[in-house]
Amino acid sequence: MAVVKADAYGHGAIQVARALAGEGVSFFAVATLTEAIELRGAGISERILVFAPPNPDELRTFEEYELDVSVTSAPVAELVMRSASDGRSHRIHAKVDTGMHRLGLGVDEAAMQINQLLDTANLEVAAVWTHLATASDPEDAFSLEQIQAFETVLQELDARPGCVHVASSAAIFSLPSSLSFDYSVMVRPGIALYGLLENVHDIARFDLKPVMTLRSRVVHIQDLEPGATVSYGRAWTAVRKTRIATVGAGYADGYRRSLSNKGRVAIQDRSVPVVGRVCMDLLMVDVGPQDGGNSDVGVGDEVILFGERGPSAAEVALWIDSLPHEICVSVSNRVPRTYVDSLVEFGGSQDPAGPVFV
Numbered sequence: 122m123a124v125v126k127a128d129a130y131g132h133g134a135i136q137v138a139r140a141l142a143g144e145g146v147s148f149f150a151v152a153t154l155t156e157a158i159e160l161r162g163a164g165i166s167e168r169i170l171v172f173a174p175p176n177p178d179e180l181r182t183f184e185e186y187e188l189d190v191s192v193t194s195a196p197v198a199e200l201v202m203r204s205a206s207d208g209r210s211h212r213i214h215a216k217v218d219t220g221m222h223r224l225g226l227g228v229d230e231a232a233m234q235i236n237q238l239l240d241t242a243n244l245e246v247a248a249v250w251t252h253l254a255t256a257s258d259p260e261d262a263f264s265l266e267q268i269q270a271f272e273t274v275l276q277e278l279d280a281r282p283g284c285v286h287v288a289s290s291a292a293i294f295s296l297p298s299s300l301s302f303d304y305s306v307m308v309r310p311g312i313a314l315y316g317l318l319e320n321v322h323d324i325a326r327f328d329l330k331p332v333m334t335l336r337s338r339v340v341h342i343q344d345l346e347p348g349a350t351v352s353y354g355r356a357w358t359a360v361r362k363t364r365i366a367t368v369g370a371g372y373a374d375g376y377r378r379s380l381s382n383k384g385r386v387a388i389q390d391r392s393v394p395v396v397g398r399v400c401m402d403l404l405m406v407d408v409g410p411q412d413g414g415n416s417d418v419g420v421g422d423e424v425i426l427f428g429e430r431g432p433s434a435a436e437v438a439l440w441i442d443s444l445p446h447e448i449c450v451s452v453s454n455r456v457p458r459t460y461v462d463s464l465v466e467f468g469g470s471q472d473p474a475g476p477v478f479v
């Protein structure tokens with residue numbers, strides 16, 4: 122079950138779903154009904170699960186678009202049973218809250234409620250599922266407690282659901298017990314589809330290749346004397362004579378303001394630091410003294426903010442206590458997407474003459 126919510130983590134849900142369907146993916150997941158309808162509108166005919174529970178007036182739409190329904194609480198279970206008794210057919214995924222405490226049927230009542238669902242005409246219990254709170258930390262025993270609670274619920278069922286699904290990306294790679302049940306098993310990878318994991322070392326270890334590259338260009342160059350300050354709030358001061366490159370990207374493009382004085386970008390295959398505050402449309406980097414370092418950096422040079430030949434989105438995330446998920450979804454609508462050989466490259470005009478933004 123390929124997770125393409127939030128516009129496929131900023132990569133473009135329609136393009137990603139089409140590419141994955143072409144590779145044989147037969148099941149997608151999105152967060153909201155609106156996202157699912159967008160995929161159907163683009164001709165995606167594979168199964169789609171909507172993670173969010175339905176509102177009472179939405180079940181008709183779920184049926185119309187043939188979308189799988191998440192049953193995440195007793196009231197939602199009541200709702201779909203009523204809809205089924207009104208003659209509508211639904212494929213449902215009964216979610217058990219085994220400790221994440223976000224959505225799901227409480228473990229104590231889950232089996233009883235799922236048994237009722239299994240027994241309801243017009244309802245197909247396509248899956249029973251749960252979500253782990255600590256999958257990104259393989260040392261944490263809480264995942265095993267959650268899986269144990271999940272198994273207990275499964276054992277109390279009167280009939281077999283179509284399948285079970287537990288693992289998101291981190292668990293797929295580091296928690297084998299989330300993959301083996303006495304049922305058909307699906308997995309729910311999101312970030313790994315895009316070539317990333319939270320753990321930077323795992324990206325290399327499992328040979329993942331980040332799909333998205335966010336790039337821009339140098340739009341201005343200046344040489345500063347010691348003592349000169351850069352950007353709003355004067356949060357960075359030159360301690361030596363140095364050359365500063367202004368880059369056409371800022372927080373309105375999704376390059377987070379919290380990367381001020383923390384981020385690094387790649388220019389001419391060298392890593393250079395972001396200096397001073399990131400602005401809405403621009404940021405500054407220190408490309409080094411004019412008599413050494415990157416002194417030959419010039420206007421129009423390509424700047425890799427993250428992706429191929431630059432830091433990975435997972436590294437960027439580490440600098441600001443974030444996740445590669447958040448770094449990717451933050452790339453804003455203003456940034457033109459270019460699709461290359463079914464790999465996504467983000468970037469603007471090739472023409473270095475005008476002002477160039479990512």
Ligand SMILES: *Cc1c(COP(=O)(O)O)cnc(C)c1O
Nearest residue numbers: 124252289290309310311312313
């Ligand atoms: C977003 C999401 C996923 C995917 O998580 P990744 O860490 O991106 O693999 C899986 N399951 C649920 C319920 C989610 O909300």
